[in-house]
Amino acid sequence: MSGQKFDNKIVQWVDERLPIFSVLKESAVDYPTPKNLNYWWNFGSLAGFMLVVMILTGIFLAMNYAANTAIAFGVVEHIMRDVNYGWLLRYLHMNGASFFFICVYIHIFRGLYYGSYKAPRELLWALGLLIYLVMMGTAFMGYVLPWGQMSFWGATVITNLFSAIPVVGDYIVTLLWGGFSVDNPTLNRFYALHYLLPFVIFALVFLHLVALHTTKSNNPLGIDVTGPQDTIPFHPYYTVKDLVGIGVLLLIYLAVVFFAPNFFGEPDNYVPANPLVTPPHIVPEWYFLPFYAILRAIPDKLGGVLAMFGAIVILFFLPWIDSSKVRSAKFRPIFKQIFWIFLAVCLVLGYCGSQPPEGQIVVVGRIATAAYFLFFPLLWVLGKIEKPKPLPQSISAPVLKGASAGHAAQKMEKA
Amino acid sequence: MADTSTSASGTPPEGESRRDFLLYAASAVGVAGTALAVWPLIHSMNPAADTLALSSTEVDLSSIAVGQAITVTWRGKPVFIRHRTDEEIEAARKVDLAELRDPETDDKRVKKAEWLILVGICTHLGCIPMGQKASDPKGEYGGWFCPCHGSAYDTSGRIRKGPAPLNLAVPTYTFLTDTSVRIG
Amino acid sequence: MRKFLTSTFAAALLAVAIPAAAEEGPALERQNWSWHGPFGQYDKAQLRRGFQVFREICSNCHSMKLVAYRNLGDLGFTEDEIKAIAAEKQVQDGPNDQGDMYARPARPSDRFVPPFPNDQAARVASNGALPPDLSLMTKARVGGPDYVYGILTGFKDTPPEGVTIPDGMYYNTAFPGHQIAMPPPVNDDQVTYADGTKATKEQISKDAVAFLNWAAEPELDQRHSLGVKTLIFVFVMTILFYALKRKIWARLH
Numbered sequence: 001m002s003g004q005k006f007d008n009k010i011v012q013w014v015d016e017r018l019p020i021f022s023v024l025k026e027s028a029v030d031y032p033t034p035k036n037l038n039y040w041w042n043f044g045s046l047a048g049f050m051l052v053v054m055i056l057t058g059i060f061l062a063m064n065y066a067a068n069t070a071i072a073f074g075v076v077e078h079i080m081r082d083v084n085y086g087w088l089l090r091y092l093h094m095n096g097a098s099f100f101f102i103c104v105y106i107h108i109f110r111g112l113y114y115g116s117y118k119a120p121r122e123l124l125w126a127l128g129l130l131i132y133l134v135m136m137g138t139a140f141m142g143y144v145l146p147w148g149q150m151s152f153w154g155a156t157v158i159t160n161l162f163s164a165i166p167v168v169g170d171y172i173v174t175l176l177w178g179g180f181s182v183d184n185p186t187l188n189r190f191y192a193l194h195y196l197l198p199f200v201i202f203a204l205v206f207l208h209l210v211a212l213h214t215t216k217s218n219n220p221l222g223i224d225v226t227g228p229q230d231t232i233p234f235h236p237y238y239t240v241k242d243l244v245g246i247g248v249l250l251l252i253y254l255a256v257v258f259f260a261p262n263f264f265g266e267p268d269n270y271v272p273a274n275p276l277v278t279p280p281h282i283v284p285e286w287y288f289l290p291f292y293a294i295l296r297a298i299p300d301k302l303g304g305v306l307a308m309f310g311a312i313v314i315l316f317f318l319p320w321i322d323s324s325k326v327r328s329a330k331f332r333p334i335f336k337q338i339f340w341i342f343l344a345v346c347l348v349l350g351y352c353g354s355q356p357p358e359g360q361i362v363v364v365g366r367i368a369t370a371a372y373f374l375f376f377p378l379l380w381v382l383g384k385i386e387k388p389k390p391l392p393q394s395i396s397a398p399v400l401k402g403a404s405a406g407h408a409a410q411k412m413e414k415a
Numbered sequence: 416m417a418d419t420s421t422s423a424s425g426t427p428p429e430g431e432s433r434r435d436f437l438l439y440a441a442s443a444v445g446v447a448g449t450a451l452a453v454w455p456l457i458h459s460m461n462p463a464a465d466t467l468a469l470s471s472t473e474v475d476l477s478s479i480a481v482g483q484a485i486t487v488t489w490r491g492k493p494v495f496i497r498h499r500t501d502e503e504i505e506a507a508r509k510v511d512l513a514e515l516r517d518p519e520t521d522d523k524r525v526k527k528a529e530w531l532i533l534v535g536i537c538t539h540l541g542c543i544p545m546g547q548k549a550s551d552p553k554g555e556y557g558g559w560f561c562p563c564h565g566s567a568y569d570t571s572g573r574i575r576k577g578p579a580p581l582n583l584a585v586p587t588y589t590f591l592t593d594t595s596v597r598i599g
Numbered sequence: 600m601r602k603f604l605t606s607t608f609a610a611a612l613l614a615v616a617i618p619a620a621a622e623e624g625p626a627l628e629r630q631n632w633s634w635h636g637p638f639g640q641y642d643k644a645q646l647r648r649g650f651q652v653f654r655e656i657c658s659n660c661h662s663m664k665l666v667a668y669r670n671l672g673d674l675g676f677t678e679d680e681i682k683a684i685a686a687e688k689q690v691q692d693g694p695n696d697q698g699d700m701y702a703r704p705a706r707p708s709d710r711f712v713p714p715f716p717n718d719q720a721a722r723v724a725s726n727g728a729l730p731p732d733l734s735l736m737t738k739a740r741v742g743g744p745d746y747v748y749g750i751l752t753g754f755k756d757t758p759p760e761g762v763t764i765p766d767g768m769y770y771n772t773a774f775p776g777h778q779i780a781m782p783p784p785v786n787d788d789q790v791t792y793a794d795g796t797k798a799t800k801e802q803i804s805k806d807a808v809a810f811l812n813w814a815a816e817p818e819l820d821q822r823h824s825l826g827v828k829t830l831i832f833v834f835v836m837t838i839l840f841y842a843l844k845r846k847i848w849a850r851l852h
Binding site for chain 2: 667669696707708832833835836839840842843846
């Protein structure tokens with residue numbers, strides 16, 4: 001395809017017919033990568049690693065699971081108690097979802113901070129958000145499978161969101177359930193989809209990578225690569241750096257799996273599902289909490305649902321909402337402040353979502369929701385009025401000249 | 416492997432051996448770690464603790480009349496228990512071992528001559544031979560006949576005709592009393 | 600500016616956290632359980648005492664349907680002892696050759712036989728309240744083992760002034776709402792321990808909670824010891840990767 005030459009005759013023979021080795025060499029070995037990427041750039045590969053962990057543990061869990069409301073709870077406990085290393089697989093999978101989301105959230109906020117969504121990377125950003133959306137669906141349906149109290153009531157509440165749609169809402173909910181409440185047909189279809197969607201994610205990740213390798217990586221300075229002096233080959237520099245990231249991630253992830261496996265979980269999910277009793281305080285998994293807070297902040301059913309979905313949909317338009325041509329927050333003093341406020345707003349929303357909707361929580365939740373949506377028009381205005389700091393000539397130029405910005409990038413890289 | 420892409424600046428020669436050592440050590444640990452991580456995945460496919468706990472079955476033999484046979488389940492497999500008649504025992508004993516594909520004396524295949532206990536799975540491709548019920552065809556040798564590919568077994572469960580290579584297997588079992596047996 | 604941000608954020612969090620904390624139930628006293636911490640393991644002697652408490656007291660009303668008799672091997676019981684323990688209970692099996700269901704002594708492979716045939720029977724026998732299954736109790740309640748210990752030791756003969764407790768209910772400091780249908784289950788010297796441990800109310804409660812925690816997390820011992828080994832391995836691996844990374848990146852400067 002590309003006229004790559006390989007010493008090994010068999011490799012060469014295969015490559016002439018199916019260019020897997022050429023593609024691999026171009027996109028994972030020689031692939032020219034900006035030399036100044038910091039450790040925040042690790043989280044894309046870490047998210048990919050978590051996806052592989054989830055699919056692997058998931059396949060082996062599926063071999064022991066049965067999607068039937070009469071036995072699902074017991075079958076998960078059978079995995080925990082009787083299947084060889086079943087407890088390990090289950091805890092890896094259960095906490096893996098949380099760590100997958102942690103990696104993806106950091107990855108998203110990194111993209112936000114360094115302006116990685118801006119031209120020409122709009123589709124790369126949109127594909128990433130699609131992955132995130134499918135992940136949320138997959139995680140939600142996976143949480144239903146153990147058929148505990150939170151599984152059941154989470155499924156009930158989330159599917160009921162669709163009943164807010166005028167006219168056809170109730171029909172849609174009945175269609176989702178396959179009955180008149182969350183029941184066996186619901187569990188069965190959720191299991192089927194929970195097994196399917198990770199492979200959809202996998203395909204989207206592939207497209208995400210194709211888009212990435214077309215536009216190439218952004219970098220902490222947010223300026224374009226000017227020539228070969230700005231880049232280094234992906235292998236061995238970033239392969240080994242990604243391995244360091246995987247090691248650190250594993251240390252934290254496995255510490256939770258082995259020593260605090262129910263840290264992210266809810267005790268109520270160890271009570272079998274009971275359609276007649278709602279637990280006093282139901283909360284979604286932590287990664288949904290900000291959106292849950294937005295849902296509850298609007299005192300109108302349809303309005304709340306629209307705001308919640310709107311909070312995600314608006315992110316797709318970010319490349320066009322942000323009117324600034326400068327990518328990295330490093331050179332946008334005001335944007336940098338607003339970025340941290342936005343992050344804090346998201347965390348406050350998450351906290352509000354975890355609390356019972358009473359008293360001041362409601363007020364704080366509403367203010368934070370308003371702040372969340374205010375971020376976007378503010379971003380548009382900011383691009384018009386903000387005066388960015390001068391940009392360096394190229395990625396390698398500031399290093400040679402000892403300019404401050406380049407120096408900072410180097411320091412972060414080493415940290 | 417790392418050296419192929421050293422397109423950047425030249426490497427100081429004295430650092431080379433230390434990097435090589437690090438490369439080998441890190442690779443070895445990485446490969447070992449991956450291999451260790453795969454084991455729980457594979458091992459989860461082996462029988463679970465509750466499956467292993469059910470690996471023995473106790474059977475009461477008192478209700479089986481001479482000439483009758485019953486089939487019980489042991490580890491999900493059929494086990495044939497036949498209360499043999501004197502003629503069947505006699506027929507099994509007088510077979511010339513030289514004629515047999517899988518030579519075994521009848522004595523070796525039973526603990527008490529009247530009770531023949533076998534795993535009821537044809538050694539050809541895993542079908543269940545016929546011959547348990549009075550109305551079943553028992554094949555030319557009065558034992559069992561596998562309808563899938565025509566293997567015939569004698570009154571000791573030994574293969575006599577057809578494609579199966581081995582005699583019907585004898586499970587491990589112990590007589591708890593004269594009329595009760597534990598299989599497994 | 601950064602400072603301003605952090606302080607605003609902290610203030611916002613505090614503002615929401617304070618009223619929320621006020622609504623929480625009574626604070627649970629944290630006990631020093633043997634299995635706490637990465638190196639924590641169950642104390643087998645304690646688990647056996649706890650099993651004795653469960654067998655003599657709890658199991659009169661509570662089921663433990665997820666645990667099998669064979670699992671008692673974890674507590675150090677021999678195969679014959681487990682057989683004997685199982686055989687004390689009858690389970691329904693069948694149908695036999697005549698088509699009838701019949702009762703037979705439980706085997707090690709059977710799960711703990713519940714005290715009542717179904718939930719309705721359990722309610723009728725327990726004043727209308729359903730005694731919950733105890734298999735996962737320490738995982739299924741906020742506070743875990745500390746909560747269960749709080750319940751077992753939190754009964755008060757006389758409720759505080761102004762609180763009236765209806766007939767058939769009991770005042771308990773740890774239970775949400777403080778009205779519990781379970782009568783105080785443990786008293787001093789209610790069991791006699793074979794190993795000579797003094798059977799105070801607190802000791803009995805602790806032993807019972809230890810056993811319940813084992814029932815909920817029988818994998819804990821293996822999980823902790825495998826976890827320590829795994830983390831040491833991953834730590835060494837990460838150090839090696841980092842050293843290699845430093846070495847490789849050193850070529851660039």
